[in-house]
Amino acid sequence: xxxxxxxxxxxxxxxxxxxxxxxxxxxxxxxxxxxxxxxxxxxxxxxxxxxxxxxxxxxxxxxxxxxxxxxxxxxxxxxxxxxxxxxxxxxxxxxxxxxxxxxxxxxxxxxxxxxxxxxxxxxxxxxxxxxxxxxxxxxxxxxxxxxxxxxxxxxxxxxxxxxxxxxxxxxxxxxxxxxxxxxxxxxxxxxxxxxxxxxxxxxxxxxxxxxxxxxxxxxxxxxxxxxxxxxxxxxxxxxxxxxxxxxxxxxxxxxxxxxxxxxxxxxxxxxxxxxxxxxxxxxxxxxxxxxxxxxxxxxxxxxxxxxxxxxxxxxxxxxxxxxxxxxxxxxxxxxxxxxxxxxxxxxxxxxxxxxxxxxxxx
Numbered sequence: 001x002x003x004x005x006x007x008x009x010x011x012x013x014x015x016x017x018x019x020x021x022x023x024x025x026x027x028x029x030x031x032x033x034x035x036x037x038x039x040x041x042x043x044x045x046x047x048x049x050x051x052x053x054x055x056x057x058x059x060x061x062x063x064x065x066x067x068x069x070x071x072x073x074x075x076x077x078x079x080x081x082x083x084x085x086x087x088x089x090x091x092x093x094x095x096x097x098x099x100x101x102x103x104x105x106x107x108x109x110x111x112x113x114x115x116x117x118x119x120x121x122x123x124x125x126x127x128x129x130x131x132x133x134x135x136x137x138x139x140x141x142x143x144x145x146x147x148x149x150x151x152x153x154x155x156x157x158x159x160x161x162x163x164x165x166x167x168x169x170x171x172x173x174x175x176x177x178x179x180x181x182x183x184x185x186x187x188x189x190x191x192x193x194x195x196x197x198x199x200x201x202x203x204x205x206x207x208x209x210x211x212x213x214x215x216x217x218x219x220x221x222x223x224x225x226x227x228x229x230x231x232x233x234x235x236x237x238x239x240x241x242x243x244x245x246x247x248x249x250x251x252x253x254x255x256x257x258x259x260x261x262x263x264x265x266x267x268x269x270x271x272x273x274x275x276x277x278x279x280x281x282x283x284x285x286x287x288x289x290x291x292x293x294x295x296x297x298x299x300x301x302x303x304x305x306x307x308x309x310x311x312x313x314x315x316x317x318x319x320x321x322x323x324x325x326x327x328x329x330x331x332x333x334x335x336x337x338x339x340x341x342x343x344x345x346x347x348x349x350x351x352x353x354x355x356x357x358x359x360x361x362x
Contacts, residue, residue: 018168264349288324
């Protein structure tokens with residue numbers, strides 16, 4: 001790790017997300033939002049900065065948008081009733097339900113110590129008003145943006161102690177109102193020497209910057225824990241594995257393993273897809289068989305905070321070997337109905353956003 005990256009890691013990271021992004025990324029429950037929460041959960045001291053003015057606007061807009069969608073459903077149901085003469089009973093959320101959901105999402109982030117609320121102070125209010133009167137960015141001539149000015153004042157405040165990433169699609173914050181140009185020069189000039197605010201048009205454009213700061217996933221620990229689960233299950237239930245009616249194999253050592261990791265809705269939980277290849281030996285030592293292997297393909301969940309494995313399942317076994325003529329046999333070539341499940345298999349997470357592969361293939 002180079003010194004520049006290490007210096008960044010030693011600083012606190014604060015990601016301020018504008019209302020438009022909270023809204024478009026469904027309270028960070030989108031694939032990009034879940035990936036952002038995962039990244040921040042692995043960077044020491046990193047948090048989501050939530051100015052009070054944004055929090056108020058999020059709740060207002062989510063409730064308003066939810067109410068509009070509910071009315072659309074009711075209108076569609078009235079049409080169905082007119083055509084068919086009846087409609088099914090539906091239990092639709094109320095405005096209070098939407099408000100409660102927003103509060104719950106913020107509470108979850110707080111519980112995981114990922115949320116930093118930024119109060120709207122008298123100083124922020126006065127400075128924001130001054131920006132409006134002076135027509136300085138994010139305002140312009142005949143373009144008064146008091147709310148945006150208040151958000152920028154909150155960002156200036158937290159930039160004293162943090163490297164700030166500001167995610168917004170509002171072009172008022174960009175030079176020449178162009179995403180490619182980055183933060184407006186006048187706003188850059190507001191920053192004190194050595195302070196840094198990086199602006200991003202969406203979450204996806206912010207993720208590569210944060211990914212540079214992530215500590216590596218501990219794949220050896222993951223490998224050992226998954227291997228223990230698989231090994232004990234195979235040896236216990238299939239001590240001598242029968243590949244077909246003529247050949248039986250004994251499980252030997254783990255020869256190779258491949259992981260694909262995916263982010264879930266829970267910032268602490270990864271979904272892991274794994275391929276483990278074991279060396280196997282035939283029970284009948286007189287058979288002319290060489291380089292025999294057993295491939296196991298499965299998945300599980302991995303808590304990167306506690307290094308705990310859960311919901312392990314093997315979906316497929318595949319044997320390969322060579323005969324005395326050098327011809328390869330693969331058996332079976334498709335799924336054959338044996339599932340090895342450790343723990344209840346009612347999967348709690350649905351989001352699957354690819355994060356990493358191990359070992360690297362490039």
